[in-house]
Amino acid sequence: MWRRGDGSPWPESLWVLTQVTARCCDNLLVTANEPLARRGSGPDEAPAQGVGPQRKPIIWRVGVPLVCALAGFLLAATHTVSGGNEIRRGDSPSPRLVDLVRETQKSVDRLSAARDGLASEMAAAREQSAGGDSKVAAALAETGEMADAAGVRPVTGPGLVVTLTDAKRDSYGRFPRDASPDDLVVHQQDVEGVLNALWSAGAEAIQMQDDQRLVASSVPRCVGNTLLLHGRTYSPPYVITAIGDADAMQAALDAAPLVTLYRQYVARFGLGYTVTRGHHLEVAGYRDAVGPGRAVPLQGP
Incomplete structure (x- = not known):
């Protein structure tokens, strides 16, 4: 060696x-x-001149x-x-982007769990203080009313579950021949179209995936074929749970232009779109810090 x-x-x-x-x-x-x-x-094997x-x-x-x-x-x-190292080694000093995203996601999950534990301790301390002080009890009652409006508390009730997913291959493993890559995935405008229709129908609470409660400051963004929401990335299918009047929300979905356009792509390219009703749906409370701001008018010239 x-x-x-x-x-x-x-x-x-x-x-x-x-x-x-x-x-x-x-x-x-x-x-x-x-x-x-x-x-x-030998003399007989001498090459010919040429x-x-x-x-x-x-x-x-x-x-x-x-x-x-x-x-x-x-x-x-x-x-x-x-750089003197094996090019195809798994422990290369230059990690792939997907590995960086995975490690960052683990860090976010770990910090979120620690945050939830501290929040539980604070809530227990507040309840204990309210037992011996009427002013603290009144303040907690007032903040509880604001918590419902801010979407901090969990909600249970009837509503709809809307699922959006990318197109799948047919039985031969092929996509439609005239489809472009953009035709086969769920876009941000598709998610926003469903959310706006549900809000317009008077939805009381909406969450995406399993535990991401949407509030006024929530902005779901599609990055490539993944969804970025509250610092976390999600892959299809995108599950939207809304609590409210199921009939009104269904009518709003049927009448929404962006949802209608998406359903045309569902029929043409095989995208996924399902709407199911539930009588006892659960929507988690918003767990991040709520810090509303206010608009400031621009100064004139």
């Missing part, structure tokens, strides 16, 4: 590639010299060094690009 100047071994892939290249060069030299030895072994027989040995003699030089250049370039 070769070693660097500091005594550390070279990467195994570089050593193997060097050995293979050296053997290839040896085989080329042997192949190039064998015809010359046979041709010069241009053709003399040109082939010259090509080999020039081509073999060029091939070896090119192989050496590729070895040097590979070593420079890899």
Whole structure:
């Protein structure tokens, strides 16, 4: 095994590639010299005078060094690009973007769990303080009314569950022949069309996926084929749960222009769209900090 100047071994892939290249060069030299030895072994086997027989040995003699030089250049370039490490190793110092997203998601989940634990401790402390102080009890009652309006508390009741998902392949594993990639995925305008229709019908509470309560400051955004909401990324299917008058919300969905357009793509390209009714749906409370702001008018020139 070769070693660097500091005594550390070279990467195994570089050593193997060097050995293979050296053997290839040896085989080329042997192949190039064998015809010359046979041709010069006897008077009957001497090559005829002409241009053709003399040109082939010259090509080999020039081509073999060029091939070896090119192989050496590729070895040097590979070593420079890899930084002395294995190019295809799983523990490469340059992680992929998907790995970074996955690690960041784990960090967000861990911090969210810690936040929820602290919030529970604060709520328990407030309840304990309210038991011995009438002013604290009155303040907690007032904040409780505001919590319902802000969407902080969970809600249970009848409503609709709307599911949007990307197109699936047919039984032969193919998509429609005239479909572009944008025709086969759920876009942000599709999600917004459903949400706006539900809000316009008087929905009391709406959540996306399993635990993301939507409030006035919530902005679901589609990044590629994923949904970004409250610092988390979600993949299809996108599940929207709304509590309220089911008949009114269904009528609003049927009349919404963006939802109608999406349903046309459902029929044409196989996108997913389902609406189901529920009598005892649960919507989680908003768990992030609520910090409403106010609009400030622009100053004139």
